[in-house]
Amino acid sequence: MTGQALTSLLISALALPVSCRVNQRVPKKMLIENGAPTSADKRLINDTIEEVQWVAALKPNTVGVAEYRDNEREYLEVAVLSITARHPAQGDGRGAAKRPANATRLAELVHRAVPYPVLLLLAAPQGVFLSLAHKRWAQNEIGKVVLDGEPVTANLTLDLEAEHPFAQALALDHQPQNSLLVLYQGWLDCVTDWHAAQYTGTFTMSDTPAQAAARREALRNCQRLESERARLRSLAAKEKQMARQVDLNLALKRVNAELASAREQL
Template sequence: MSNTLTEMLIAALALPATCRVDQRVPKKMLVENAASAKADRRLINDVVEEIQWLAALKPNTVGVAEYRDDECEYLEVAVLSITARHAPMDGDAGSKKRPVDITRMAELVHRAVPYPVLLLLAAPHGLFLSLAHKRWAQNEAGKVVLTDEPTTVGLALDLTPEHPFVQALAFARQPQANLLILYQGWMDCVTALQAAQYTGNFTESHSPAEASARREALRTCRRLEKEIARLRALAVREKQIAKQVELNLALKHINAELILAREQL
């Protein structure tokens, strides 16, 4: 099912033929460029089945200008597809498997490639779309680091070509003043989908300011949800009635804040 979704998403991007690469990338290149830690090398070797470099979006392949400033440069956007499998459990050569660590795998890929990446990661339990902005490292000349954690979203298995999110991904529908703004257009699509997981409706942002406000509201929702989970766990363990009342009042207050944050999505 993930492979079918991957093919659909690739088609939905509607990338110009002039930027298509369609080359297989050796797994060892990802290991060499991303995995300094033994656990990361093992993750890549255990779960990655195939890496495909689908496209290279450059000024001369898509007609979108590069972007440079003192903090970053966007000379190219790489589109990659990775197929992953479950890894065996530690010390178990039998049939038991452990799920793919999607968050860590996506981060390793983004760190390995010097350009911003639009990553399609197909795992046994679904398809994930991931993006991450990059900037110059402050203490190492010429080195690029991630601006923040990658923005990664899982896609519903019943997603269809008619879904507004899928249609919104088309290259021609992204802003094209330069490659940074183009990349941000795709990231805003992912943000809109993440918001839809709260609201039930997918709606594109109408301006950069609206997209920024939506990202902030999402961060607030996640922070409040973590705090709610923490307080609920404390309330379950608390034996004193007065403390239970205090925790329940705090939960009520934070739930009200969460409702307000969701309204900003």
């Protein structure tokens, strides 16, 4: 399956009502003006994005889900965007896009450029990415919206099928409907469940917000412990002193035990 085909599959999997569909092309200039703080970021957007499509706008009057407001944030709308990044061979004639786009940075820039929370589907040469990021009011600038933490992104496999439990879990009517904030968190939890499945081998949805939070914490532990395991393995491979090798191997065993325990919490 191609990246564009998978993107179309995922948009269909969202099962969005006609009432919220926009299906409008967005000029790259808007992303550059609102989400590119450096010249390198401007080049990344300009040279690697082929097309930006505004798929849908989820509002109380288009999906029947209430807006959300508190002192930290307001969710009046959730935007669904689809972006196609250029293949390296599709350069602009001036040597642009010779390497695959930095998908992680590109997704972050898109989230920063749009004032609403975004469900982003990014089809890049190295895969299709589903990315979400919460928003909140800036602390020092009245009226400005900033990211609330790092974007949560899943690198999806191109063999994903419509019958896969993850694809089915994305459907709008499978998300909590209390408010747009809670709905958006439901999609974020789906991405967490996808990451957990990379460890467990089986995709299962979190049953409650408490379970989803515990799974997020377990995932953070797994990622931290995997990084530590890689660091220890690298040190052990380079170490020449026998006593130090023993210490590193013992530390590696402890980390492996902790990692196995963290995986069980998923």
